[in-house]
Amino acid sequence: ILNVEQSPQSLHVQEGDSTNFTCSFPSSNFYALHWYRWETAKSPEALFVMTLNGDEKKKGRISATLNTKEGYSYLYIKGSQPEDSATYLCASYILTGGGNKLTFGTGTQLKVEL
Amino acid sequence: DTEVTQTPKHLVMGMTNKKSLKCEQHMGHRAMYWYKQKAKKPPELMFVYSYEKLSINESVPSRFSPECPNSSLLNLHLHALQPEDSALYLCASSLFGGTGGPNTEAFFGQGTRLTVV
Numbered sequence: 695i696l697n698v699e700q701s702p703q704s705l706h707v708q709e710g711d712s713t714n715f716t717c718s719f720p721s722s723n724f725y726a727l728h729w730y731r732w733e734t735a736k737s738p739e740a741l742f743v744m745t746l747n748g749d750e751k752k753k754g755r756i757s758a759t760l761n762t763k764e765g766y767s768y769l770y771i772k773g774s775q776p777e778d779s780a781t782y783l784c785a786s787y788i789l790t791g792g793g794n795k796l797t798f799g800t801g802t803q804l805k806v807e808l
Numbered sequence: 809d810t811e812v813t814q815t816p817k818h819l820v821m822g823m824t825n826k827k828s829l830k831c832e833q834h835m836g837h838r839a840m841y842w843y844k845q846k847a848k849k850p851p852e853l854m855f856v857y858s859y860e861k862l863s864i865n866e867s868v869p870s871r872f873s874p875e876c877p878n879s880s881l882l883n884l885h886l887h888a889l890q891p892e893d894s895a896l897y898l899c900a901s902s903l904f905g906g907t908g909g910p911n912t913e914a915f916f917g918q919g920t921r922l923t924v925v
Contacts (some may be wrong), residue, residue: 698850725912726912726915728912728913729916735918736918737812737898737915737916737917737918737919738851738898738914739835739916740914742913743912743913758828766906783851784916785849786866787912790864792863792864793856793858793864794839794856794858794863794864794865794904794912795853795864795912796841796853796854796900796912797853798843798850798851798852799850800849800850801850
């Protein structure tokens, strides 16, 4: 994998459904994997920063896992609510000789309907 | 204060104009970033400043000129832009600008919506 990729591109679910998204990233020079939540007309806001293989993080109904060996991360939302509607971006933080780079995936746009 | 403030929020400029975008943070972050985001695409990295020095330029055309006057401020000077440069320009900062540190979470501004006419 050369780029950070996310799937699906968009998702419509009903209130109360649980859902999950995938992020694939290059494993070379890997330092950290970030998940951001981006609501319309607001700034992207960090949900999780994970660095270690096997990391699992949780914040309320949202959780994430990390597999650095195979280069993927999952984000789970349990019991989706309309306020969860947003674009979810993952980003790979890598260390390079010239500096540190935070490279974003294409995002998953989630719409939670009543 | 966990805010990154960007000004202006909206900017319309002609192709012969010179304008600047500004970004400010007071969190003591030593890494600052400029991203460009076009509709339905991910934010695309343009520049990274680490400890007030330009550390990454992602082959950005010279009509975009970044400047970091001090550890709290980041500017993006614009000159002779093209209509295809119209986009949302996001500024971000994070704690560490060097090669280490687990605290790499980036804090973003709300962006400047730029339209080039």
